[in-house]
Amino acid sequence: xxxxxxxxxLAVSLAVGAAEVARAGRADWVADAGEVERKSSATDLVTxxxxxTEQWLVGELARLRPGDGVLGEEGGGxxxxxxxxxxxxxxxxxxxxxLGIPHYAVSVAAEVDGAVVAxxxxxxxLGETFRASAGGGAWLGGSRLTxxxxxxxxxxxxxxxxxxxxxLRRRQGAAAARLLPEIADLRRLGSAALALCYVAAGRLDxxxxxxxxxxDHAAGALxxxxxxxxxxxxxxxxxxxxxxxxxxPRLLDPLRQLLTATGADAVA
Ligand code: IPD
Numbered sequence: 001x002x003x004x005x006x007x008x009x010l011a012v013s014l015a016v017g018a019a020e021v022a023r024a025g026r027a028d029w030v031a032d033a034g035e036v037e038r039k040s041s042a043t044d045l046v047t048x049x050x051x052x053t054e055q056w057l058v059g060e061l062a063r064l065r066p067g068d069g070v071l072g073e074e075g076g077g078x079x080x081x082x083x084x085x086x087x088x089x090x091x092x093x094x095x096x097x098x099l100g101i102p103h104y105a106v107s108v109a110a111e112v113d114g115a116v117v118a119x120x121x122x123x124x125x126l127g128e129t130f131r132a133s134a135g136g137g138a139w140l141g142g143s144r145l146t147x148x149x150x151x152x153x154x155x156x157x158x159x160x161x162x163x164x165x166x167x168l169r170r171r172q173g174a175a176a177a178r179l180l181p182e183i184a185d186l187r188r189l190g191s192a193a194l195a196l197c198y199v200a201a202g203r204l205d206x207x208x209x210x211x212x213x214x215x216d217h218a219a220g221a222l223x224x225x226x227x228x229x230x231x232x233x234x235x236x237x238x239x240x241x242x243x244x245x246x247x248x249p250r251l252l253d254p255l256r257q258l259l260t261a262t263g264a265d266a267v268a
Pocket of ligand 1: 073089091093094160161162164190191192193211212216
């Protein structure tokens with residue numbers, strides 16, 4: 001079994017390589033007036049570049065670690081035999097990718113026996129790569145990430161996101177309206193993976209979202225945790241589509257209480 005550090009190194013090289021595929025792919029996609037397809041709803045977008053980037057990742061893993069399992073957002077899955085499973089989001093922030101907003105990322109996480117032990121998130125446009133391994137800390141380049149400012153909820157800038165289902169969005173919007181007066185501000189940046197890394201880097205004071213899939217949060221949640229920012233799901237549950245929350249250690253409980261008081265933790 002590879003160490004968490006070895007899996008982290010591979011996650012970084014996969015995320016950086018896939019970001020190059022996505023970067024080059026976007027240039028061609030724009031030049032060819034590329035098509036946009038719809039997935040779960042009319043607002044849930046996918047492009048040929050998402051698929052090509054995931055195919056590249058799956059191909060590299062088949063070459064380098066043929067016994068590992070894979071779970072990919074665009075369907076690139078396979079069962080493994082080694083106890084390692086890779087959880088892949090080839091482009092997290094596809095709406096930003098389509099619009100040309102330079103805020104989307106490749107997210108690569110490695111699980112061992114079901115627990116995430118390593119991850120990397122590469123911001124395609126900026127070229128920043130966030131990484132972590134269990135017990136090895138969270139890093140951006142040579143800088144160790146140490147999490148958020150220590151501010152009370154009333155001064156906290158909190159990231160969030162909204163799902164692709166119309167009724168879910170209605171509930172999320174209503175809860176956000178109740179939450180907004182209690183915090184400094186909300187940010188909806190468009191990539192859950194990057195939002196979690198931004199908590200790790202102290203660029204957001206906290207983050208929450210309902211309706212996420214494992215590939216959206218697997219790497220980012222480890223990076224936040226390793227930076228000293230604990231994560232939580234709904235109630236005593238692990239992170240799931242019901243809820244993902246991350247914040248600095250002193251803000252997590254007040255934020256979770258606020259999510260409960262505003263109903264933001266019960267929308268999914
Ligand atoms: C989405 C982004 C977005 C979040 C959505 C996700 P995708 O992932 O992370 O920020 O609000 O819930 O589905 O569809 O761009 O891979």
